[in-house]
Amino acid sequence: MASKTEAYVIGHMEATHLTHSRKKITVAMENMNDAEWIWCSGEIKKLIRFWKMNMPMVQISKELERTGLSCLMMVLDLIDQEKIEPRNWKIW
Numbered sequence: 001m002a003s004k005t006e007a008y009v010i011g012h013m014e015a016t017h018l019t020h021s022r023k024k025i026t027v028a029m030e031n032m033n034d035a036e037w038i039w040c041s042g043e044i045k046k047l048i049r050f051w052k053m054n055m056p057m058v059q060i061s062k063e064l065e066r067t068g069l070s071c072l073m074m075v076l077d078l079i080d081q082e083k084i085e086p087r088n089w090k091i092w
Helices: 004-017 041-052 057-064 068-080
Strands: none
Touching: 041 057, 041 068, 057 068
């Protein structure tokens, strides 16, 4: 049984974040087995340096010994944080 504090937190989350009714919920990338989510600061610095050198993503992933998907997720995170500039990918 949930404590009063836990029940309050759950109620608050449901009221503020779960505001849309959906028939079927899918969690994006929930089963992504080939992506590594944890990075150390040294690896991020290398990725930023390679990115600024305009190194292709395939080469970045080889240099960092990471999957291309892992590097892509970190690149998107760094772009979102405005730590690197997006490339002209023409995907949106």
